[in-house]
Amino acid sequence: MEAPSSERFGRLDAPRALSERLVLAALFACGALSILTTVGIVAVLARDAWAFAREVSPWRLITDLEWTPLFAEKHFGLWPLLSGTLLTTLIAVAVAVPLGLLGAIYLSELATPRLRGLLKPLLEILAGVPTVVFGYFALLLVTPVLQRVVPGLAGFNALSPGLVMGVMILPIVASLSEDALHAVPRSLREASLALGASRLATVFRVVVPTAFSGIGAAVILGLSRAVGETMIVTIAAGQQPRLTLDPRVPIETMTAFIVQVSLGDTPTGTLEYRTLFAVAAALFLFTLGLNLASHRLRQRVLKGAARW
Numbered sequence: 001m002e003a004p005s006s007e008r009f010g011r012l013d014a015p016r017a018l019s020e021r022l023v024l025a026a027l028f029a030c031g032a033l034s035i036l037t038t039v040g041i042v043a044v045l046a047r048d049a050w051a052f053a054r055e056v057s058p059w060r061l062i063t064d065l066e067w068t069p070l071f072a073e074k075h076f077g078l079w080p081l082l083s084g085t086l087l088t089t090l091i092a093v094a095v096a097v098p099l100g101l102l103g104a105i106y107l108s109e110l111a112t113p114r115l116r117g118l119l120k121p122l123l124e125i126l127a128g129v130p131t132v133v134f135g136y137f138a139l140l141l142v143t144p145v146l147q148r149v150v151p152g153l154a155g156f157n158a159l160s161p162g163l164v165m166g167v168m169i170l171p172i173v174a175s176l177s178e179d180a181l182h183a184v185p186r187s188l189r190e191a192s193l194a195l196g197a198s199r200l201a202t203v204f205r206v207v208v209p210t211a212f213s214g215i216g217a218a219v220i221l222g223l224s225r226a227v228g229e230t231m232i233v234t235i236a237a238g239q240q241p242r243l244t245l246d247p248r249v250p251i252e253t254m255t256a257f258i259v260q261v262s263l264g265d266t267p268t269g270t271l272e273y274r275t276l277f278a279v280a281a282a283l284f285l286f287t288l289g290l291n292l293a294s295h296r297l298r299q300r301v302l303k304g305a306a307r308w
Contacts, residue, residue: 048277067241069275080241084251088162092226095166100173108181109203127171135235138164156238159247169222180214217294224290230255254283
């Protein structure tokens, strides 16, 4: 029987090699496009933020306690926008972290495999709900209900959008935390149970501390998602920048101000228009720091899993 020659193999492999090169080129083009898009965004933000900084000293952004760049008497203090953003974000995290962590523990440690396979996709579907739906849900349903039990709650406030944002980021926290808990080696659970620990003690004293880095990364990702949320706070929180920690009154977040300026009433190229890029640059740096912290925590999880 004649053995196939190397020339025949070469003819057979040539189309496959060509297709692989085309696929690699397409993948490289997609990756390069995403990088170029990011570089373009950063360049535009840096250019217009620098133009704003040449007219308004960055020191005023830190020391001024009012934000009225669209008024006749202009103030450029970022603190009112920053306090509104942090207030709604902290309310959202206070809702999402305990509920998401408890849900992740149930899915990973207590639910049957069949029930876990049913509940986790349903939980992740919640992440696909448009945020504008959440915004009107907060304004038209949650706020009227809260006004019956919270005295002095205004029609636009920080409490209602904060609670709804917590529901919005709940799937992120729960799903990623469940993945971190599920990655804990089964040998640790078995060792704890063999030493006489109960199932709940094993969960809260062995599994959760071991997966703490992954849970922390999930919380930080949810936090960055809440910081960058736009539609919910634009619809339900109001557009009154004020330096306050009272969740009952109208506030304005950084993203809501960006929407306000982007509506088209502010002339392009003016100082008022450039405030949009100054706020966007500050928001970009803030979320970038959160994402870098989350990435570092996830790397620790992966290294820990590799050691186990």
